[in-house]
Amino acid sequence: MKTRTTLLALLGAVVIASSARAGFEDSLGVGPEAMSLGGSFAARGGSYASAYYNPAGLSPRGEHGGLLEITAGAVYAHPVLHVTGANGQNLLTPAATNGGAPIGVPDTGGVLLGMRFSLGQPLKIDGLNFGLAMFVPGHFLSWENRPDDDFRWELLDARTQVISVHAGLSWRINRFLSLGVGVRALFNTQTNVTGQVTKLAFDPNSGQINVQTQLGVDAQVYGQATPIVGALITPIERLRIGVVYRHPSYVNDWGTTVINGVPDLGSIGYFSHFAHYYEPLEVTLAASFDVTPRFDVSADVTYDRWSDAVSNNFNFWGPGRWGDTIVPAFGARFKATDALSLMAGYRFQKSPVDNFGGPSNMLDCDRHVASLGIDLHLGKLVRQPTFDVHFTGGLQYTVLVDRSETKDPTRFPTDALFTSNPGYPSYSYGGHMVGLETTLEARW
Amino acid sequence: MRAARVIGVGVAALATLASSHARAAAGAAFAETSRVASLADAVTARPGDAGTIELNPAGLGDLREASVLAGGHADYVSQWFQRTGDPTQQDRSRAFGGVFIAAATPLPGPAWARRIGVGLSLDMPVQYLLHLDIPVRADQPISPTYDSRPDRLAGAFAIGAKVVRWLDFGAGFAFTPSLVEPALITYQAGRAPDVNGNVEVRIDTTLDTGVSPFVGLRAKPLDWLAFSLVYREAQISRATGTQTTTAAGITAAGPFNFYQMWDPATVVVGTAMTLSRHVSFSLDVSWEQWSAIHDGFDQPLPGPIQFHDTVNVASGVEISLPKGVALRGGVAVEPSPMPEQTGETNYLGANALTLALGAGIDFRRLARVPLAIDLHFRARADALESAVKDPSSLPDADGTLPGNQIDNMGYPSFRSQALLVQGGLTATLFIGGGRP
Numbered sequence: 001m002k003t004r005t006t007l008l009a010l011l012g013a014v015v016i017a018s019s020a021r022a023g024f025e026d027s028l029g030v031g032p033e034a035m036s037l038g039g040s041f042a043a044r045g046g047s048y049a050s051a052y053y054n055p056a057g058l059s060p061r062g063e064h065g066g067l068l069e070i071t072a073g074a075v076y077a078h079p080v081l082h083v084t085g086a087n088g089q090n091l092l093t094p095a096a097t098n099g100g101a102p103i104g105v106p107d108t109g110g111v112l113l114g115m116r117f118s119l120g121q122p123l124k125i126d127g128l129n130f131g132l133a134m135f136v137p138g139h140f141l142s143w144e145n146r147p148d149d150d151f152r153w154e155l156l157d158a159r160t161q162v163i164s165v166h167a168g169l170s171w172r173i174n175r176f177l178s179l180g181v182g183v184r185a186l187f188n189t190q191t192n193v194t195g196q197v198t199k200l201a202f203d204p205n206s207g208q209i210n211v212q213t214q215l216g217v218d219a220q221v222y223g224q225a226t227p228i229v230g231a232l233i234t235p236i237e238r239l240r241i242g243v244v245y246r247h248p249s250y251v252n253d254w255g256t257t258v259i260n261g262v263p264d265l266g267s268i269g270y271f272s273h274f275a276h277y278y279e280p281l282e283v284t285l286a287a288s289f290d291v292t293p294r295f296d297v298s299a300d301v302t303y304d305r306w307s308d309a310v311s312n313n314f315n316f317w318g319p320g321r322w323g324d325t326i327v328p329a330f331g332a333r334f335k336a337t338d339a340l341s342l343m344a345g346y347r348f349q350k351s352p353v354d355n356f357g358g359p360s361n362m363l364d365c366d367r368h369v370a371s372l373g374i375d376l377h378l379g380k381l382v383r384q385p386t387f388d389v390h391f392t393g394g395l396q397y398t399v400l401v402d403r404s405e406t407k408d409p410t411r412f413p414t415d416a417l418f419t420s421n422p423g424y425p426s427y428s429y430g431g432h433m434v435g436l437e438t439t440l441e442a443r444w
Numbered sequence: 445m446r447a448a449r450v451i452g453v454g455v456a457a458l459a460t461l462a463s464s465h466a467r468a469a470a471g472a473a474f475a476e477t478s479r480v481a482s483l484a485d486a487v488t489a490r491p492g493d494a495g496t497i498e499l500n501p502a503g504l505g506d507l508r509e510a511s512v513l514a515g516g517h518a519d520y521v522s523q524w525f526q527r528t529g530d531p532t533q534q535d536r537s538r539a540f541g542g543v544f545i546a547a548a549t550p551l552p553g554p555a556w557a558r559r560i561g562v563g564l565s566l567d568m569p570v571q572y573l574l575h576l577d578i579p580v581r582a583d584q585p586i587s588p589t590y591d592s593r594p595d596r597l598a599g600a601f602a603i604g605a606k607v608v609r610w611l612d613f614g615a616g617f618a619f620t621p622s623l624v625e626p627a628l629i630t631y632q633a634g635r636a637p638d639v640n641g642n643v644e645v646r647i648d649t650t651l652d653t654g655v656s657p658f659v660g661l662r663a664k665p666l667d668w669l670a671f672s673l674v675y676r677e678a679q680i681s682r683a684t685g686t687q688t689t690t691a692a693g694i695t696a697a698g699p700f701n702f703y704q705m706w707d708p709a710t711v712v713v714g715t716a717m718t719l720s721r722h723v724s725f726s727l728d729v730s731w732e733q734w735s736a737i738h739d740g741f742d743q744p745l746p747g748p749i750q751f752h753d754t755v756n757v758a759s760g761v762e763i764s765l766p767k768g769v770a771l772r773g774g775v776a777v778e779p780s781p782m783p784e785q786t787g788e789t790n791y792l793g794a795n796a797l798t799l800a801l802g803a804g805i806d807f808r809r810l811a812r813v814p815l816a817i818d819l820h821f822r823a824r825a826d827a828l829e830s831a832v833k834d835p836s837s838l839p840d841a842d843g844t845l846p847g848n849q850i851d852n853m854g855y856p857s858f859r860s861q862a863l864l865v866q867g868g869l870t871a872t873l874f875i876g877g878g879r880p
Contacts, residue, residue, distance in 0.1 A: 066814070066875055066876055067875075068510045068512070068549065068875040068876075070547065070549065070562075094646060095626075095628070095646070095648075096626045096627055096628045096646040096647050096648045097626045097628060097686060097688070098628060098688045100626070103648075113564070115512075115547060115564075117512055117547075117873070117875055118875070119873070121814060121873070121875075122807070122813045122814050122815035122873060123813075123815075124813075132545075136653070137653075138652075138653060139650050139651050139652055139653060140619075140621050140651040140652075140653055141649070141650075141651045142648075142649060142650045142651065143649050144646075144647070144648050144649070145645050145646065145647040145649075146645075146646055147644045147645070147646070150646070187573050194579075194580050195580060196580055207693060208693055208694065208695045209693055209694045209695070210694075210695055210696070211694060211695070211696040212696070213696060214580055215580060215700065216578050216579045216580025216581070216740075217576070217577075217578050217702070218576075218577045218578075218579075219574070219575070219576045219577075220572050220574065220575045220576075221572060221573040221574035221575070222571075222572060222573065223568065223570075223572075223573045270640065270643075272645070274645075316636075316641065379553075384553070384554070386552075386553070387552060387553040387554070388552055389552060389553065413636075413637075414634065416634065417634075417635065442549075442551065442552045443552070444510050444549065444552060444875055444876065
């Protein structure tokens with residue numbers, strides 16, 4: 001009866017859930033272990049990945065003395081997406097060059113680095129650990145500034161194309177409780193551009209005035225640390241409960257431009273402001289349980305306050321396009337042999353974005369995310385237990401459930417804007433994505 | 445013209461995670477660990493640690509156990525500039541600082557694997573992750589050493605191996621990204637109630653991950669004598685792209701190219717000698733190819749104002765006392781790569797002398813605690829720079845007026861000087877698990 005009640009509660013969570021997290025951490029997962037377990041990792045521990053999922057997990061129950069783990073690996077993801085217009089035509093994000101070809105969502109590729117070590121050992125404080133998780137994509141960062149009415153995969157395109165850094169510190173207060181704090185490292189940019197007009201020419205054929213300027217720049221990038229706090233409670237050896245809070249964050253990108261020497265006008269200028277990589281406030285409640293010494297399961301539920309989110313242009317077309325969501329995630333691990341573990345996971349992420357027939361064309365779909373993975377202890381495999389190196393691999397398949405959008409003329413300021421909107425009169429969109437992560441982890 | 449500001453963002457992003465001048469744990473300027481700073485960077489022939497992976501990656505072959513180090517530094521640079529005839533000096537002084545973290549370890553497993561070490565390090569300024577200033581005027585006074593260089597995130601990775609008992613070899617890379625950024629700005633009247641809302645901005649910002657390799661050797665033919673040879677590739681970042689701005693009948697279009705050299709190509713030859721059981725000495729001689737530097741708009745500097753290559757000399761002494769205490773001192777001489785600023789540019793800098801002092805305690809010996817703490821203090825004094833402008837080499841500021849109109853910011857002559865003082869602390873945590 002008890003089991004049945006638990007199952008009903010979990011199913012209920014799935015049914016009522018509307019979810020979506022994004023970015024590298026939530027679209028793919030920090031490390032193949034977390035990816036394989038469907039992102040259900042807040043009540044697990046003993047990994048550098050806990051720096052993101054639950055910093056308290058950096059000091060799980062049962063670990064004593066000094067430790068050092070260094071992890072390196074690779075990440076790859078390939079999305080296959082479509083946006084189909086009312087006439088069956090393929091619709092894409094416009095280029096940022098005059099006459100350039102429209103663009104799609106690129107593949108994600110990069111390097112994953114992790115580290116966890118005992119910070120308390122020299123101070124004779126058992127269970128005081130530090131962890132670092134870093135994803136470095138092929139591009140350190142990539143973002144696209146577009147009007148919110150251009151087609152754009154709001155939670156896919158640039159969000160996995162930026163360096164991701166999480167650092168955490170945890171302390172196991174007693175065998176029942178670990179507490180952890182972490183930071184998500186981001187940056188803000190301020191750019192002040194000054195320019196001087198160097199040449200003016202009138203083209204009688206086109207009727208255009210062509211202007212040349214010499215530009216100078218004073219650019220500043222500021223660090224930004226967004227806190228993550230968590231607790232890991234271990235009331236009995238087989239059960240772990242995790243609670244995590246993540247503060248919202250986004251990259252603030254602002255600046256001024258002043259051009260001097262403009263004929264008749266003297267100086268002209270403007271102020272600009274964009275937002276990138278919005279991550280909502282998140283609260284996660286999770287539990288993991290060792291069903292047998294060789295089999296464990298976990299479940300996470302995460303509340304995401306997307307209603308505070310901002311688009312690239314700070315919700316230029318008005319508020320109300322974002323809604324709060326809840327993400328359920330499940331994971332299971334089976335230790336088949338001393339050297340081999342098998343993992344599987346699933347989560348459902350409902351989209352937080354809806355254009356409601358208005359001018360914006362921010363694309364996002366509900367996601368079903370299923371994953372599998374293995375963990376191999378290479379030393380035990382070759383019968384050299386002192387060679388404490390693990391190979392971990394995770395494979396993830398994401399279905400982006402097809403969705404449609406029909407433009408509503410009452411939501412447009414003018415008829416001209418209605419009929420000229422890139423999404424007029426309607427379109428549908430969806431797709432799928434395959435992700436792969438592998439790491440080697442050495443432990444001392 | 446709205447696109448113009450985006451270039452700045454790109455340039456800012458461009459430099460994030462690149463490496464730079466005075467090599468630190470990962471390469472950011474003036475962000476060396478306390479042990480390295482107090483030896484005036486003359487450490488390429490000394491045994492390596494997590495804080496020297498960019499100085500000489502061969503040092504990773506010396507590692508006996510895993511270690512993690514972290515630390516920070518606080519800096520104040522006092523710098524002034526005065527044009528002849530101006531009643532007061534222009535004060536360019538400022539404070540800055542940074543933190544760093546680095547880890548290095550021999551590989552686990554069989555004996556042959558433990559002869560190989562890997563290291564990773566990250567330097568992070570506390571005020572800016574990056575500050576980059578490329579003025580529109582070529583005659584704006586600029587200090588290539590102190591203006592932007594310390595304000596930059598830097599990362600490096602390296603691997604080293606003990607090839608034979610007396611020879612270590614290592615290689616690694618520092619991140620040197622470059623930026624591509626097309627921009628299209630269009631004014632669409634009637635799109636929104638306010639004028640600013642009528643501007644449509646489309647910009648693709650992509651910071652590609654480039655790397656600058658470095659390689660090193662460390663030979664120890666005798667127990668008391670070691671030699672080193674290190675080569676580091678120049679670290680250069682570029683921002684390129686096209687921008688097109690269209691508003692009514694006006695079109696501004698064209699390419700842009702910004703350039704930043706963080707470090708010139710460098711060759712270091714070093715030696716280290718254990719003079720007695722308690723005293724060791726090291727000497728590094730560096731050749732730096734400053735002649736390859738371009739201006740901020742990626743144009744080679746013309747002959748008369750082109751930088752020249754330099755040879756720097758640095759030496760350090762370490763005295764080991766009982767109970768794991770060490771005292772260190774260092775001195776370095778760095779000739780200025782800049783010629784006298786008689787032309788349009790006003791680069792600030794002169795021959796520099798660095799003096800450093802430091803101390804460290806290894807608590808493994810004092811209290812059997814696997815922790816070491818190092819402190820340092822360093823001063824870098826520039827000589828007085830003075831320059832007298834040659835009017836014939838200065839551009840005409842206003843072609844509509846007769847004669848050669850001069851508005852150069854350093855005309856008719858200027859003087860400048862700088863002094864950097866720095867204090868820092870490094871904590872090293874020894875994890876264990878290496879070879880005996």
